[in-house]
Amino acid sequence: MWDVAEELKAMLVFAEHRYYGESLPFGPSSFKDSKHLNFLTSEQALADFAELIKHLRKTIKGVKNQPFIALGGSYGGMLAAWFRMKYPHMVVGALAASAPIWQFENMVPCGVFLSIVTKDYKKSGSNCSRSIRKSWDAINRLVNKGTGLNWLSETLHLCSPLEDSDDVERLKDWISETWINLAMANYPYESNFLQPLPAWPIKVVCQYLENSNVNDTQLLKNIYKALNVYYNYSDQASCMNLSATATSSLGTQGWSYQACTEMVMPFCSNGINDMFEPHPWSLKEFSDDCYKQWHVRPRPSWIPTLYGGKNISSHTNIIFSNGELDPWMGGGVTSDITDTLVAIMIPEGAHHLDLRASNHFDPVSVLLARSLEVKYMKQWIQDFYDSQRKKY
Missing domain, CATH: 1.20.120.980 (Serine carboxypeptidase S28, SKS domain)
Known part of the structure; x- marks a missing residue:
């Protein structure tokens, strides 16, 4: 992300997920009982990110009319994909690395x-x-x-x-x-x-x-x-x-x-x-x-209900990248769904290798994956500016 941000002249924003790190809504009592944990859900986290983008547009000079891209790996990758699905007006696209969005009820074999x-x-x-x-x-x-x-x-x-x-x-x-x-x-x-x-x-x-x-x-x-x-x-x-x-x-x-x-x-x-x-x-x-x-019971059908399960072809501009060495690949999107919902496979890649800093020992497959990801991002940014110009 650091390398790509420089190339795209972008600002990097790391948003901490509620209930993680220091973002504890009830301070030391946040994990006390299920009543205090009621607000720990992926949809609440996505709403936080939407509010954050609104706040950045308002408070940082020059950000108002700029495109945003969501990036994440693992659970963060799932959130990036779901954010683009749920708030398509907030981000122009998403890179979902090692994101097992199908590792849920009856979508892939449990083994x-x-x-x-x-x-x-x-x-x-x-x-x-x-x-x-x-x-x-x-x-x-x-x-x-x-x-x-x-x-x-x-x-x-x-x-x-x-x-x-x-x-x-x-x-x-x-x-x-x-x-x-x-x-x-x-x-x-x-x-x-x-x-x-x-x-x-x-x-x-x-x-x-x-x-x-x-x-x-x-x-x-x-x-x-x-x-x-x-x-x-x-x-x-x-x-x-x-x-x-x-x-x-x-x-x-x-x-x-x-x-x-x-x-x-x-x-x-x-x-x-x-x-x-x-x-x-x-x-x-x-x-x-x-x-x-x-003191809670799981809701196994809720995520597929909320985010569409395998029926996501109406969405656009999401890159799903997966390493073939990564066990989470089994629940990931590993082939293109449409022209803009694309899968990038990295044969020598483990868990979100493409998001890690570039390294002298990077295999060629991850270098190719990264350059392809940047190509798509540049396209999203270009499309955003083109549509802005048409407006005015």
Whole structure:
């Protein structure tokens, strides 16, 4: 965005989403209960952005008759696309990078996300995904031995020891989330999006998992070395903390509430098309967890109702970019819908690689994607000025 803003002589405005960062409507009480959280919705956030644009037009010299473009990645990308759909008079177009706007009820298979994660590991090492798939049963077998919990706690250098079967489930969830995060941040150069990581981190992880025909204890020692690439690349961690998988403040609290109300994304695994333990999608189980945590029940149909689901061809000027290494691609728009609702695919791209600053190690596919994105933006700006001239 920094490079493109300079090229287009644009002003960059970063708007903080309500309930994230410092934008807490009720201060420290904002997350107290569901009554205080009532105003945390995507549509309220979009209305904020519309108000902000009105405010900028009024208060900043020279902005009044200028075009605006919405940009975002991940949830921000979904908001960028939806903003153009809901407020087409406010922005001339949107770049929605890695935006899984179809990862909702009955629009894509619930297993697509984890099967893409698995493909990333398959590509990076011949037995890598097989070793990971085998590790779940290895953990279960070790836990059933008398000293298994202690051995696992020590071998994986856990900050707090495993005490019961609930802890073991937490451990497995934490390991799964680590493999997912590595797939999202599988960039061609060192980065610190979720954690400080080496270039192509999955390749580095898979070096430790090349041999899948080892006994349970050796396999889990190898798993520890692989996890260490994610949690201790900078050599700062003295132990593994099961309560955190990302160092950056991504606003997980706000997102957890949104996922429990309107952002209901079904995920499942079967252990055949993916390297994870089988876990079917259960709305009831999900709903009960949400009720336990937030005293709310999810509305799985609301997002498709609000934003049109797959029926969006009447909108214009939205670029959907997706990296083929990014698990979120499964819920994204990956082929053109019309001449102005276009999909750009980045074969070597992980999560919104195109939005990151340019880097010496950028693959050609992302350079091409960025130049195409700029081409579309220039067209939108040109069209805006042409229509302004016709008015006068």
